[in-house]
Amino acid sequence: MSGRPNTRLADLFGLAGWSKGELARLVNRQAAAMGHLQLATDTSRVRRWIDKGEIPRDPVPRVLAALFTERLGRVVTMEDLGLVRHGRAGNRPRDGSAEHPDGVPWAPERTAEVLTEFTGMDLMLNRRGLVGAGAALATGSALSSAMHDWLHTDPVLAADAPDLHDPLRIADPAGFDRYEAAPIGWQEIEALERSVGVFRAWDAARGGGLQRKAVVGQLNEVGGMLAYRHPPHLQRRLWGVAANLAVLAGWMSHDVGLEPTAQKYFLIAAHAAREGGDRPRAGEALSRAARQMVHLGRPDEALDLMKLATSGSGERLLPRTRAMFHTIEAWALASMGKGQAMRRTLGQAEDLFVSDRDDTEPPDWMQLFTAEDLYGMTALAYRTLAESDPGAAVHAQYYAGKALDTRSDARGRSKIFDHLSMASACFIADEPEQADRYARLALMSMGSNSSLRTWDRLRQMYRLTARYASCPRIRELREEIELALPKGKGKSGNSALA
Numbered sequence: 001m002s003g004r005p006n007t008r009l010a011d012l013f014g015l016a017g018w019s020k021g022e023l024a025r026l027v028n029r030q031a032a033a034m035g036h037l038q039l040a041t042d043t044s045r046v047r048r049w050i051d052k053g054e055i056p057r058d059p060v061p062r063v064l065a066a067l068f069t070e071r072l073g074r075v076v077t078m079e080d081l082g083l084v085r086h087g088r089a090g091n092r093p094r095d096g097s098a099e100h101p102d103g104v105p106w107a108p109e110r111t112a113e114v115l116t117e118f119t120g121m122d123l124m125l126n127r128r129g130l131v132g133a134g135a136a137l138a139t140g141s142a143l144s145s146a147m148h149d150w151l152h153t154d155p156v157l158a159a160d161a162p163d164l165h166d167p168l169r170i171a172d173p174a175g176f177d178r179y180e181a182a183p184i185g186w187q188e189i190e191a192l193e194r195s196v197g198v199f200r201a202w203d204a205a206r207g208g209g210l211q212r213k214a215v216v217g218q219l220n221e222v223g224g225m226l227a228y229r230h231p232p233h234l235q236r237r238l239w240g241v242a243a244n245l246a247v248l249a250g251w252m253s254h255d256v257g258l259e260p261t262a263q264k265y266f267l268i269a270a271h272a273a274r275e276g277g278d279r280p281r282a283g284e285a286l287s288r289a290a291r292q293m294v295h296l297g298r299p300d301e302a303l304d305l306m307k308l309a310t311s312g313s314g315e316r317l318l319p320r321t322r323a324m325f326h327t328i329e330a331w332a333l334a335s336m337g338k339g340q341a342m343r344r345t346l347g348q349a350e351d352l353f354v355s356d357r358d359d360t361e362p363p364d365w366m367q368l369f370t371a372e373d374l375y376g377m378t379a380l381a382y383r384t385l386a387e388s389d390p391g392a393a394v395h396a397q398y399y400a401g402k403a404l405d406t407r408s409d410a411r412g413r414s415k416i417f418d419h420l421s422m423a424s425a426c427f428i429a430d431e432p433e434q435a436d437r438y439a440r441l442a443l444m445s446m447g448s449n450s451s452l453r454t455w456d457r458l459r460q461m462y463r464l465t466a467r468y469a470s471c472p473r474i475r476e477l478r479e480e481i482e483l484a485l486p487k488g489k490g491k492s493g494n495s496a497l498a
Contacts, residue, residue: 140301208252
């Protein structure tokens with residue numbers, strides 16, 4: 001017992017709207033359903049958890065996480081409730097302060113547990129058809145501050161986690177009732193690695209909505225596998241699979257508008273990659289969180305995350321990966337209207353991409369960043385800058401054209417983005433007929449794509465059509481967009497076409 005109030009639990013308890021007696025009864029009922037018939041929680045115990053910081057014994061924290069998850073309609077973990085014991089010397093404070101949001105970074109041996117717990121809750125919400133309503137998105141600056149020292153130190157699992165030398169050692173797993181830990185071999189890991197490639201290809205072609213649940217389920221299985229301590233070379237590969245799946249789960253969640261859930265997966269991916277000794281992969285996971293921040297209109301926080309992603313990736317960062325990082329920075333700078341800095345950053349990205357040697361095989365997670373992606377991101381940066389500097393529109397048209405000339409049909413979502421970048425740039429450049437053609441090409445493909453981000457980008461383009469509303473062709477386009485757009489609210493919380 002810390003003697004201090006558990007502010008995390010208190011805040012969520014207030015949101016849930018229970019009385020202390022009601023929560024005690026719910027805990028007893030849920031625990032009994034899980035087979036813990038002897039549990040007898042009362043009002044005074046609930047009061048001690050909240051007012052005195054007492055951490056109840058297992059299974060109560062897991063029961064509470066399940067209850068709050070169902071009540072609030074979003075994933076709530078034991079970490080979120082402040083109910084995880086941290087007795088290791090040298091730990092940084094985990095009191096839920098701004099400097100350490102959501103217990104970041106958590107202890108190394110907790111990563112598999114956090115992964116399994118979070119994916120399990122996510123799948124439970126998925127089954128109930130709930131969304132992440134009411135969840136908070138941590139700021140990029142707070143995350144980068146919390147993770148800076150952790151990411152800049154080399155991961156040494158042998159010194160900071162359970163013994164890896166005994167391949168038969170099982171390390172305090174997240175819960176055997178969720179997965180029976182057992183050894184696997186390199187054949188199973190190769191099959192898992194191939195499945196990541198299948199999921200990536202589907203996401204690139206059709207968007208994240210249709211396969212998100214499958215990816216989260218696969219990641220949950222991998223979390224269970226990680227509870228069994230395999231020989232180091234297999235354990236590292238398994239952490240790599242976990243990192244790749246967590247990035248995909250985060251990207252798919254971002255693609256369908258589950259922003260706090262996406263951010264949590266990006267953080268889990270960074271932890272998993274670092275545990276596997278792959279600091280560049282951890283940096284790339286954070287770069288995804290930065291792209292998310294730009295999309296949500298928080299470019300300054302994106303730049304904070306990109307600084308951490310770059311510096312924390314170490315010296316093994318390949319030129320192509322650095323080029324990709326620079327394109328994200330350039331998009332953030334364009335969103336802030338900093339044209340000169342954006343152009344300089346894009347120039348560095350192009351130089352780095354060209355300098356990448358063909359004889360160096362990029363990691364599998366970088367193989368989707370090809371020349372057309374460089375062109376597409378460059379077009380997006382110029383198109384974004386053109387909102388404040390219309391002269392940039394011509395450059396956006398040029399690079400969007402190069403992207404479309406080389407973009408494979410298998411990259412359906414990216415092709416939609418290219419068409420929308422081109423259409424927006426044409427509207428800004430006072431070429432409505434050209435804009436109409438590209439907008440219709442995008443609109444034709446969007447019905448078969450599950451990405452809500454494409455609709456967000458379409459809304460941005462729609463606003464540019466207003467000055468041409470008297471033109472019959474554009475008026476017709478506007479009506480088609482109004483009919484096609486999903487009803488409800490966009491990412492900013494405004495009405496669909498506000």
